[in-house]
Amino acid sequence: MKYDFKAIEKKWQDIWDEKKIFAASNDYSKPKFYPLVEFPYPSAQGLHVGHPRPYTAMDIVARKRRMQGYNVLLPMGWDAFGLPTENYAIKMGIHPAVVTRENIEKFRAQIKALGLNFDWGREVDTTDPAYYKWTQWIFLQLFKKGLAYKKEMAVNWCTSCKVVLANEEVVGGVCERCSGEVVRKVKSQWMLGITQYAQRLIDDLDGVDYVERVKTQQINWIGRSEGANADFGTTEGDVITVFTTRPDTLFGATYMVLAPEHPLLEKWAGKLTNAAEIKAYQDAAARKSDFERTEVAKDKTGVCLDGVTAINPVTEKEIPIYISDYVLASYGTGAIMAVPGHDSRDWEFARKFGLPIIEVVSGGDIEKEAFVDIETGTMVNSGFLDGLSVAEAKKQISAWLEDNDKGKSTVSYKLRDWVFSRQRYWGEPIPIIHCEKCGFVPLDESELPLMLPEVQSYQTTDDGQSPLSALTDWVNVPCPVCGAPAKRETDTMPQWAGSSWYFLRYCDPDNSDEIASKEALEYWMPVDWYNGGMEHTTLHLLYSRFWHKFLFDIGVVSTKEPYSRRTSHGMILGEDGVKMSKSRGNVVNPDEVVRQYGADTLRLYEMFIGDFEKAATWSGASIRGCERFLARVWGLADIVSGAGGLSPGLEGKFHKTIKKVTEDIESLKFNTAIAALMTLINDIYEKKSITKGELRIFLLLLCPFTPHIAEEIWERMGPGGMAALQSWPGFDEEKCKDDTVEIALQISGKIRARIDVPTDADREAVIALAKSAPEIAGAIDGKNIVKEIFVPGKLVNIVVS
């Protein structure tokens, strides 16, 4: 009988669909398991082979857990607002909603063709008004709690297209589309106060099971640092507050540096005799991104303020003030005290501008480089701090600053508030009305969803406003409070909005009265296992944790954290070893692989390709190994003999394989689980027969990985029911052990021989056996034995001198 994967896969996909085999049950008495994959952005290109990797992985986990008796919710949806669809719409003149609908259809069909067991009854779409009603609702709650506010922020502005650009659309400082000049334009933007949750976002990582690199990256991104604010006087009487992590070096502060955007510069405009030079520098800085500005490799630049100087609060000496683009307005207070002796950026800057470098911590050579060690140095040239350690000096100077009312200890975070406005069409409208008299007025909740209106053009207006601002009928409304003429907010939300809470909606996707019912949230949340790409660690993952914490605070959800466990998959690279992209022409389309080899082979290959957590290179040739394996699986039906259970020759191997597959699935080691199944099938073929009982177990182990072929053979061999709904096979720990084990015999760390010893033999017995082995006996004869090392089941090492 030929293995006709096309017919088999179609047959089972139809059965799963029609019978809704994988729909989560609303029986809240059963133990639940809620695994989650990141819902895709439905792009026009369709799926590429990178998508199925995490999907198949969680599908395998879900199928296995279902067989272990859990009520499983494995949902899928669409993160469908966003820039590429909007740009496509502008180019083709098609409504983004139409494009989105088509793309979703395509994605859904492709995903179904892979035999993934998503619960299609719970699909969500962030662009559906029934969904974004609740995205808007959450925004209103944030606004009411003061966590959404407006602030002047810079946006990228293409001077030629006259359009606001995303950072991604700015390539090398020019517009990606027209190569026109890009400048930073200041605009009033909605912001979300994620920084107020900074400490909790760090602290609560202790209570969740995230892979270490994700935790570390989030902690570093939030970037907590302890230090002090210090107030420097100026000859103008104004105070410049700086944040420093090294208040101990205050005596060594020989100049100050302000960010080019610092507000005091405008105030002092009249006093500065080199105003033109300053203006030119500010303009140049405005064209650079923060990323370009902080690159240390480049030469330090800056301008000294002529006409205003600062006063070091502890030495009371006058020191010059510079502006330089290596100081960012967005971090700390936008101003620093420069201590060139003990900060390498300040050191470079001081060298270039011929500024004095004073040593205040001894231990290095400040003629050669800044001395930044905080463990070993001793304070010098620092008045009352002299002779102290850095740590002690920090304490004393902080106390001095507070006592003299010149600053205080403080904590600063690198995390910045979230810029939440987009001057774009294809996003959720922000449900706020601006009234001259009443300020920003939230739309009444009864008016949600605030529908995204139809427009003529999806392009940003000539003055950088959202396309919605052209709709005067829509924009001009009476103020809900005082009735005076007022205007709607015309910016839309970023794509991150809809994806910050979608996992809640899956719990109860059709609810029109709430985000989801209390009972559904109580039962399903938190997500038990969320797998996604490392590239989402610092934005989506952090944003959604922030929203969830906010929803916890206002009593909508009852868990502090949305996800119990977070794992991360590696990317699938093209055959040339680099990221797949249309421009490189190395994209592999899963449809073609499915057509040629079948979904089961694709699934198996994607899981076998390598370490799930690392990037892997696609290989058209290697798929053949998985194809051969499935052909051998299909062939098992031909060598069935005997109905019974495990045969003597294979019993131990079956127990070991069950154990290996059971454990490896939970620890994301799909590749070695498959290798174990391959080893087992090799053993079966060597024996040339398999009992019905053995085949049954083999199929159950295989079922999560390659469900179609497993179901088909299961059905043909006739035990009845579906493989996917059987119980997961168990194993006996005792039967996983062999009677004897091969150990290595070493002399002073060099392997000299290998022998078999009883698995349960003790140290003395094994060492005696080792010494009697001819290679060892000869080597230790007449030598002085210094040490005997025994590692059970591994080796004996006899150290001689």
Add this chain to the structure above:
RNA sequence: GCCGCAGUGGCGGAAUUGGCAGACGCCCAGGACUUAAAAUCCUGUGAUGGCAACAUCGUACCGGUUCGAUCCCGGUUUGCGGCACCA
């Protein structure tokens, strides 16, 4: 530049609380089957030397700790992800 991760045969990868490096698969070579080819099956396959048993070397590079290092420490280097309006 900053933060995070990684570097193992011709290739994808396995093995780490420090204990036999290279499981499993691909490619390749030889053999079986076939008129022949494909498919399939069997055998071999890190490098060097040797008829062989075997020996020596070998986990990016340099150094350290240890009876023993792919694993721990210090340094270097290369590649990948992120850097806040791509998703």
